[in-house]
Amino acid sequence: MTSSDPLRPSDHIDGDGGSIAQPRLDFVGWLRWGWRQLTSMRTAIILLLVLAIAAIPGSIFPQRMADPNGVTQWQTDNPDLFPVLDAMDLFDVYLSPWFSAIYLLLFISLVGCVVPRIKHHIKALQSRPPRTPARLKRLEDFRETVRETTDADADAEASRSIDIAQKQLKALGYRVERYDTAATSGRTYSVSAERGYWRETGNLIFHLALVGVLISVGLGGSFAYTGQRVVVEGQTFVNTLLDYESMNRGRFVGDDALSPYSMTLDSFDVTYQEYGSAASGQAGDFSANVTVRENGESREDAVRVNHPLDIAGDKIYLLGNGYAPTITVRNSDGDVVYSNSVPFLPQDNALTSLGVIKVTDGMPEQLGIAAFFYPSAAKLENGAYASAHGDLLAPLLTLRVYEGDLGIDEGTPKSVYVLDTEELTPIVGDGSDAPSIELQPGESADLPDGRGSITFEDESPAGAVDFTQSVKRFASLQVHHDQSAVWVLVFALSALGGLMLALFIPRRRMWVKATAADGEVRLEYAGLARGEDPTLKAAVNDLADGHARLLDAPSSRTTRK
Amino acid sequence: MPDLDSLSILFIWTAIAIYAAAFVAYAFDLARRSEVSADARLVRERDAMLVGAGAPAAGSGAPSGADAADAASDPAASDLQKRPRYVMARIGTALTVLGFLFQLAATITRGIAAERVPWANLYEFAMTGTLLVVFVYLLVNTRIDLRFLGTFITGLVVILMGAAAISFYVGIVPLMDPLKSVWLVIHVFVASLGTAFFALACALSVLQLMQSRRERKIVEAAEKQGPRFLATLPDADRLEGMAFRFAIVGFIFWTFTLIAGAIWAQDAWGRYWGFDVKETWTFIIWVLYAGYLHARATRGWRGNPSAWLSIVGFTAVIFNFTIVNVFFKGLHAYSGLS
Ligand code: HEM
Numbered sequence: 001m002t003s004s005d006p007l008r009p010s011d012h013i014d015g016d017g018g019s020i021a022q023p024r025l026d027f028v029g030w031l032r033w034g035w036r037q038l039t040s041m042r043t044a045i046i047l048l049l050v051l052a053i054a055a056i057p058g059s060i061f062p063q064r065m066a067d068p069n070g071v072t073q074w075q076t077d078n079p080d081l082f083p084v085l086d087a088m089d090l091f092d093v094y095l096s097p098w099f100s101a102i103y104l105l106l107f108i109s110l111v112g113c114v115v116p117r118i119k120h121h122i123k124a125l126q127s128r129p130p131r132t133p134a135r136l137k138r139l140e141d142f143r144e145t146v147r148e149t150t151d152a153d154a155d156a157e158a159s160r161s162i163d164i165a166q167k168q169l170k171a172l173g174y175r176v177e178r179y180d181t182a183a184t185s186g187r188t189y190s191v192s193a194e195r196g197y198w199r200e201t202g203n204l205i206f207h208l209a210l211v212g213v214l215i216s217v218g219l220g221g222s223f224a225y226t227g228q229r230v231v232v233e234g235q236t237f238v239n240t241l242l243d244y245e246s247m248n249r250g251r252f253v254g255d256d257a258l259s260p261y262s263m264t265l266d267s268f269d270v271t272y273q274e275y276g277s278a279a280s281g282q283a284g285d286f287s288a289n290v291t292v293r294e295n296g297e298s299r300e301d302a303v304r305v306n307h308p309l310d311i312a313g314d315k316i317y318l319l320g321n322g323y324a325p326t327i328t329v330r331n332s333d334g335d336v337v338y339s340n341s342v343p344f345l346p347q348d349n350a351l352t353s354l355g356v357i358k359v360t361d362g363m364p365e366q367l368g369i370a371a372f373f374y375p376s377a378a379k380l381e382n383g384a385y386a387s388a389h390g391d392l393l394a395p396l397l398t399l400r401v402y403e404g405d406l407g408i409d410e411g412t413p414k415s416v417y418v419l420d421t422e423e424l425t426p427i428v429g430d431g432s433d434a435p436s437i438e439l440q441p442g443e444s445a446d447l448p449d450g451r452g453s454i455t456f457e458d459e460s461p462a463g464a465v466d467f468t469q470s471v472k473r474f475a476s477l478q479v480h481h482d483q484s485a486v487w488v489l490v491f492a493l494s495a496l497g498g499l500m501l502a503l504f505i506p507r508r509r510m511w512v513k514a515t516a517a518d519g520e521v522r523l524e525y526a527g528l529a530r531g532e533d534p535t536l537k538a539a540v541n542d543l544a545d546g547h548a549r550l551l552d553a554p555s556s557r558t559t560r561k
Numbered sequence: 562m563p564d565l566d567s568l569s570i571l572f573i574w575t576a577i578a579i580y581a582a583a584f585v586a587y588a589f590d591l592a593r594r595s596e597v598s599a600d601a602r603l604v605r606e607r608d609a610m611l612v613g614a615g616a617p618a619a620g621s622g623a624p625s626g627a628d629a630a631d632a633a634s635d636p637a638a639s640d641l642q643k644r645p646r647y648v649m650a651r652i653g654t655a656l657t658v659l660g661f662l663f664q665l666a667a668t669i670t671r672g673i674a675a676e677r678v679p680w681a682n683l684y685e686f687a688m689t690g691t692l693l694v695v696f697v698y699l700l701v702n703t704r705i706d707l708r709f710l711g712t713f714i715t716g717l718v719v720i721l722m723g724a725a726a727i728s729f730y731v732g733i734v735p736l737m738d739p740l741k742s743v744w745l746v747i748h749v750f751v752a753s754l755g756t757a758f759f760a761l762a763c764a765l766s767v768l769q770l771m772q773s774r775r776e777r778k779i780v781e782a783a784e785k786q787g788p789r790f791l792a793t794l795p796d797a798d799r800l801e802g803m804a805f806r807f808a809i810v811g812f813i814f815w816t817f818t819l820i821a822g823a824i825w826a827q828d829a830w831g832r833y834w835g836f837d838v839k840e841t842w843t844f845i846i847w848v849l850y851a852g853y854l855h856a857r858a859t860r861g862w863r864g865n866p867s868a869w870l871s872i873v874g875f876t877a878v879i880f881n882f883t884i885v886n887v888f889f890k891g892l893h894a895y896s897g898l899s
Contacts, residue, residue: 041860
């Protein structure tokens, strides 16, 4: 190995070999030995393979970060096994200490391996191509020609041909150096050339860029925030902490980090595949049409799938959508005690939806209502309803009503989507005397025993002829702020670029040597691959042929003295 | 108006049948190569007796030069004083080209019928993916003789495409919203290209293992040296070199797939990476091949161990393509099966 060769770990195929020998048995000796082990190629391979294997369980078990509901489901299905696996972090694989340990070790190894190589490479970039070997013939890729010269001055001809070769190699991107010697049997002229430094540069860029990706991802998380908010048509969302349903904040995101803007959901568009077509009823082209108010100006825009909306460095995504039936409850005096458009959770593709209404004040006892909404209700054989289509073709709301203490005042947070009926008394529907209430938009029904009434409001604009606008829709939006994403991309693309350089740029040495003898010049061409280089042989041939052409070219002859 | 999708199905089954025939032809070719190499050995032994015990068996090492043409002119041939014409291999390749044309027609008609790129559900991934495998195989064959991989490639394509046509077929439906993106065109296409190169690398790695076993047996002067067609193939070193070159091209495509997927995920799902099942497997495959590239450059790992890594890597690719798509639950629920 010469100094312009890239530095390699000792167990590299071109490495200096065998130096991971028995350590000196003192502390420093062991440390040094351990470090060499850690930064060896073998360790890198093993850590890579271990990383691959360690990533597998995360694809088998549901992960909290990707699929929290799946984890809850798994827990319900396997109550005994769950705690054991959970203790092993199998539901948080990618955040677990053992997974982190593997990739951190890998990156320590990487840095330990790459830093000395960078130092070495910087030096190599400044070094000159090595001396021409005495016997080029020994190299595998070698070519030789003898040119007669009529000229008595074979020596000048030899010198001239090396001048030409030098220019030729330089034009091919080689770094060149002349080594002319006065040998015993006549003078020899030679040019030594080397190319492909970008191969090592690319490799280093690649590995460093990986570190860059890791750091950007790690740091980025601390400055990022993601919030979720459900907005019903007509509602306005203000970008403050209070207005989010849930918000995940990185460590360094302060309370005042949110930019002041607001957004009104004007309408929500969906298109359905027609009846009779393939995929009949499939919904698509979702578009949440919004009015954004920012810095005192307002503009109209839309949030669509694959087309997040940019506002003040935030990205707004459309995560989901559904119906938000407007429901009004009146007490026995006819006073409105509850009126709201309630987002219902979709249960299937035809948007059968489930909703919960909690009437906390104004009634003798609190009311809890569990409701199903069917946008296109169809009665099944067993008497139950199902939705046949996602659009509002035959909207129907069915309700069960419970009475009792909803437990809202106890201070334990309760999800707005869950009604815990254990402590409640059914008064309408299953378990009570009254059958469940069924309402179409615009209809009302009385609650039993003169408690009051419940109304499913029709939201259609005046003059509507069908139900298609009778129920409001909601959009579930995600607001995401992560400035590191662009850095991750920059580093990832640098890695890709570095990789291409490292894998496709051949690194090789070339030599052309001319020896003058009586009336002839012997020309030798040789190439030496440094690492993978399948095209070397062709390159040597091309060089020799090109050289011959240049030597014969009339222009080069006329320039002779 | 003809129903283009039915036409596409007709084409695809025709293509599968032709590939199956190509497989048979290639299999005969391997058998024929065994005979050639056996004949060659007889000739060599006779020559050796004539010239005397000390004469080296000419060309006992397979070609090792970097020149592509070397692979075709094998030692057995020169011993027999004639180039074997590998008639069966030619038939196999001709059939593969024909099958390719039918499959291309099937893919294009499907795309026209669907009015979009024909790679938006599992059936279509299989169709376009295997089309690219065959395309890359044929393309490479115009420069390097790789017909000895014919059985592997046509076999793989018949199995994957046949299984897809039988159990993954879905009619044409409009795209789901998240798929309406230029990234569908780029990301999936490049992933399929990467897969094609990994497939060739894997086939070469398998042969490399067989060849290196044979070479070891020869050194040990063992009686049985494994399948005789191996004698007409390049030596293990050269097979490894070729496998490596395909693997690095595949790896670069795969790296790009990973990045393009992250960009798409950022737009469609609001985060660039979330260890969704499919993302995880793409990552696992990438890491496995990174391990392979290192192994190639590490003493004690070059040769057989690295060949095993290339095979494991491709197994993961196939696993990702089939099992993960069909059975694992995740955001990439675009197989079109339900
Ligand atoms: C995150 C972990 C790593 C990944 C994903 C990775 C990936 C790669 C890839 C894809 C290559 C082939 C492309 C090229 O030659 O530039 C490569 C080459 C290389 N890597 Fe790594 N690497 C990692 C860690 C390491 C570590 C820890 C070391 C040091 C022990 C190392 C040393 C090398 C060396 C010396 C080469 C050049 C091999 C050759 O001569 O062809 N890498 N790496």
